[in-house]
Amino acid sequence: MWIDKYASEALNHYEELRSSLTDEEIVRFRENCAKAGVSAMHQWFLKNWRLACEYLAATPSQRKKKKAWQDPESKPLLVWAACIYAKQGHALLQGLTNSGLLGCEGIGYRAMTSEAGNIYLAVLSPEVSDWPFPGQNPFESQ
Numbered sequence: 001m002w003i004d005k006y007a008s009e010a011l012n013h014y015e016e017l018r019s020s021l022t023d024e025e026i027v028r029f030r031e032n033c034a035k036a037g038v039s040a041m042h043q044w045f046l047k048n049w050r051l052a053c054e055y056l057a058a059t060p061s062q063r064k065k066k067k068a069w070q071d072p073e074s075k076p077l078l079v080w081a082a083c084i085y086a087k088q089g090h091a092l093l094q095g096l097t098n099s100g101l102l103g104c105e106g107i108g109y110r111a112m113t114s115e116a117g118n119i120y121l122a123v124l125s126p127e128v129s130d131w132p133f134p135g136q137n138p139f140e141s142q
Helices: 003-018 023-036 038-047 049-057 060-065 074-099 109-124
Strands: none
Touching: 003 074, 023 038, 023 074, 038 049, 038 074, 049 074, 074 109
16 A cells, blocks of 8 residues: 555544544543543543554454443543544654655655655644544633
8 A cells, every 4th residue: 555545544544533432422521521631631641552552553343342442431532542643643644645755765865864854844734633523622721
């Protein structure tokens, strides 16, 4: 698969994850996030990144089979973190796709370093929201 196809699929994956929560689950999760606060949610995100990446890599049927991932408290957290990682992955893949760097073997190291710096900026430029769901972002007012 070409890298641009991976970028496209990463966005599809993000949408699949976003739509995996019901409206009621999103409302409840938004309330929980507002209560917990930005700092606590950020700490959870950093502490549980491996678990979130495992969730992100799993197929929908694999996710359904893991009881712990179906827990009403855990599932929204995992979906939330996996959505953020999916968007970050998309930003990286899209930056690589847009850079033209792939297939540039044999160019000088100075030109490659310059291109790599451009890619770094391209990857960091798109803002990845900390709230991937519809409705009010509970972190904006904090």
